[in-house]
Amino acid sequence: MKIKTSIILLSFLFVTTLCFAQNGNKKGLPDNFGHYAYMGNASTYEELSKKGMSDEDICKNLGNEAYLRAKYDEASYWYAKLLELNSSTIEPDYMYRYAQSLKSIKNYKDSEVWMKKFKKAKKNDVRAQNYNKDESYFDKLMTASNEYTIENLSSVNSKESDFAPSFYNEFLVFSTGRDLETTDRSATPYLNLYKTTRPEKGQYSTATAFPEELKSVANESSTTFSKDGNIMYFTRNNYKKGSFNRDKNGISRLKIYRSTFKDGVWGNIEDLPFNSDLYSVAHPALNEDGTILYFSSDMPGNLGASDIFKVAINSDGSFGTPENLGSKINTESKETFPFISESGVLYFASDGHPGLGGLDIFSVNLKSQGAVKNLGNPINSPNDDFSMIFDEETNSGFFASNRSGGVGGDDIYALKTIDCMVTITGTAVDKDTEQPLPFVTVNGKNISGGNIGETTTDEQGNYSIEIPCQESQYSITANLNGYEEGSLFMFTTPDEKNIKDARVVLEESSKVAVIGADLVKVLKLAPIYFDLNSSYLREDAFENLDKVVDYMLKRPKVKVEIGSHTDSREEDNYNLWLSDRRAKRTVAYIISAGIDENRISGKGYGETALINKCSNRVICSDRDHQLNRRSEFILIE
Missing domain, CATH: 2.120.10.30 (TolB, C-terminal domain)
Structure with missing residues (x-):
């Protein structure tokens, strides 16, 4: 277990008037609230329980000990337990330490919640007053300085x-x-x-x-x-x-x-x-x-x-x-x-x-x-x-x-x-249409996730951003409402002062591959229908099949299973055979268009998955039966 040696080792410690546990702690043992930390092995719940401490005092001790050892994940666990007991009676300082611990494990949302509770409970505290001055300070601090x-x-x-x-x-x-x-x-x-x-x-x-x-x-x-x-x-x-x-x-x-x-x-x-x-x-x-x-x-x-x-x-x-x-x-x-x-x-x-x-x-x-x-x-x-x-x-x-x-x-x-900057120019484009996207927020991110530059694309989707030349590894990220974040990993040397044509691709949120989704719905395709008793692709199918091919070409990791279906007319086994032929002909077309055979498969379901009431011996119109003669393109792992 790594320990925050600079604060633990270095000190046997700074003790304040807050350092004594209350209630169940009859021995007056320090609860470390005012300590930097101390040398020694970490306490356990069982050890403290045997000393007669209440649950409240145990949570305080273990939370403070973890906090002072910079074990913020453990500290947040015990502080959460403590505040669950009765947050209205717990000293506000524990709310502050809980908020700090949450922030250190990057749970920023909950940290803000508890910081606001602390501010309300202890409004005259210097920490509360400083926080109250600018609640957007965190975003500003996370934006990396170019200095x-x-x-x-x-x-x-x-x-x-x-x-x-x-x-x-x-x-x-x-x-x-x-x-x-x-x-x-x-x-x-x-x-x-x-x-x-x-x-x-x-x-x-x-x-x-x-x-x-x-x-x-x-x-x-x-x-x-x-x-x-x-x-x-x-x-x-x-x-x-x-x-x-x-x-x-x-x-x-x-x-x-x-x-x-x-x-x-x-x-x-x-x-x-x-x-x-x-x-x-x-x-x-x-x-x-x-x-x-x-x-x-x-x-x-x-x-x-x-x-x-x-x-x-x-x-x-x-x-x-x-x-x-x-x-x-x-x-x-x-x-x-x-x-x-x-x-x-x-x-x-x-x-x-x-x-x-x-x-x-x-x-x-x-x-x-x-x-x-x-x-x-x-x-x-x-x-x-x-x-x-x-x-x-x-x-x-x-x-x-x-x-x-x-x-x-x-x-x-x-x-x-920092004594030099790298200028990066490029374009943000739509993944499917390859059209430039205007007004996209473009950020430079260092390997820790902090901002090291920010800009916005112009009406033609172009951007220019400056990155400190000492940053050898970083990423360019792009964000726009309605799209998933696009990113581009960069590796540059201090000798590279200008980098051009850095293209960032964004994908519409509605088109993001989700296992189990049907590309007919994702891509808003017209249904791929077949004629009665036929397994041959109709002319009106090719335009939509090409859209499936294009989607898969631009997403090399996507795999698709084609499910072909029939209506309920004809005998059940015949319909299974017919749907299987329809699936195989559809798969063959997609492979012929350039998709690896390991990424596309097909299966015939016959009349086992009708989408309406038109089962055996039910009288339906030709139009209703046609709705069942279709192919689906299901995203699989």
């Missing part, structure tokens, strides 16, 4: 979690669980610091431990360095005298430590004065001149599960009083992993501001006091995206994500600004 391209650092990432990158001279320092160090208390690997060469300085080097002298039996993570590279701040569990220092609930809080580089080694490791055994302080980030340290914490005065704070660093190395950055940035949920750029732009991760699911990455210019901005697709995804750093000199950066398609649980991704 950036991302790339998985597959040569650096491991099968374990890799995250929290930071700049250090020519290196990229990051946190990893690849050493697979565990204890009897937890099978989850402990985190260590590693480094690799930054790409702008050359090729990525083999990742190696950094530095050996800081390695301990605790988790080391989330580094930041002074501009001269001689001072480092990093996150570690509350660690004293070679072992974890835990509270009464067995939780080892997070603390920020400072170390100095002297005589070729990192030493003089000191515990910062605003750390505490009662709350966590983590994820340090220095401003450009090293005078301010940003960090995340659940210390008193916070608004949610964890907030972003800042503290002044005095010239003598001492610290001022930590300050909460306020409700513009912090919400009732998690704000964490801050990074401050040279120009004063704060990047941070949050699951409280409107996003795509899980943790999203946001930015805000602290100098201009601008609005908080979700960086959107492709940086953010329905999963957890966090710990972004950005170099404004090279317009590039790095972040971590546990999105699908990665190497391990969390992977580090390189981020670059």
Whole structure:
């Protein structure tokens, strides 16, 4: 089972006043609502039931534990069970987490429903107010920005979690669980610091431990360095005298430590004065001149599960009083992993501001006091995206994500600004008539399904769309009312700047192949009738048979069974023989027109499937009998 190591491993955790289960939990065990997560094995329903918990508390515990491990499918299951018990009495925060979990598993419709319920139940909540500003935000965020391209650092990432990158001279320092160090208390690997060469300085080097002298039996993570590279701040569990220092609930809080580089080694490791055994302080980030340290914490005065704070660093190395950055940035949920750029732009991760699911990455210019901005697709995804750093000199950066398609649980991704576009021109056409279709919405979609371009065909069905040239694999999709979506897979190289004649084919919804459908009805054909006692195709049949052939030629996967029928006149066995001959003659014509014999078959049904009352010994008109002498073209698997 993959676990969200960056949040689980890294923390033994941020606890808030909401962290105690109620009702049936007589032992006061933490329900993890205010936790980032914790190291250890996952709980089970049976274990919690034996502890005397009520169904409500069990659902809360299992839902929160899954949520904090980024197991959003499991979280949504338990939150659904919880809210089914009595949603009117459950704390609104569970509605919010349920909505977030649903969004992360791409159940957007139900997520919106529960977000609206949360907004109604807790209208003064910052998260509700932010959502209320623009309920169409999700569609906007899913439309991929043309500003950036991302790339998985597959040569650096491991099968374990890799995250929290930071700049250090020519290196990229990051946190990893690849050493697979565990204890009897937890099978989850402990985190260590590693480094690799930054790409702008050359090729990525083999990742190696950094530095050996800081390695301990605790988790080391989330580094930041002074501009001269001689001072480092990093996150570690509350660690004293070679072992974890835990509270009464067995939780080892997070603390920020400072170390100095002297005589070729990192030493003089000191515990910062605003750390505490009662709350966590983590994820340090220095401003450009090293005078301010940003960090995340659940210390008193916070608004949610964890907030972003800042503290002044005095010239003598001492610290001022930590300050909460306020409700513009912090919400009732998690704000964490801050990074401050040279120009004063704060990047941070949050699951409280409107996003795509899980943790999203946001930015805000602290100098201009601008609005908080979700960086959107492709940086953010329905999963957890966090710990972004950005170099404004090279317009590039790095972040971590546990999105699908990665190497391990969390992977580090390189981020670059887009410097070129590919222009694609083409036409959208009807699959059957091959006529151009005007006013079709044409989108570029990356391999994750996000929009990377959008346009509309003109009155002649022509379109032109720009796609970032860094996108080597993508698709062009076309949508028009009354038609099924058409798509065209594209594979291009950065050298291709103009691609022409990209033809997208759309099929009318009424003509989409459905197993069991009769093409006579789908294509609105005139019935294929036969003369009395004759198996020969009539002249009026060929035009309609050609339409069946054309339909099958344009749909190579379609298979058809021809069912031929007679009226009730003549003897039953004779009618079976006659209908079989009619089916075989029809099949022969379609094969002669170019359809593979493996795609077409025929069967005679005689008078066994009459469509009216004209059975044996029933007097009917010639016209009524004629209605039974027909052929059907049934779509089969």
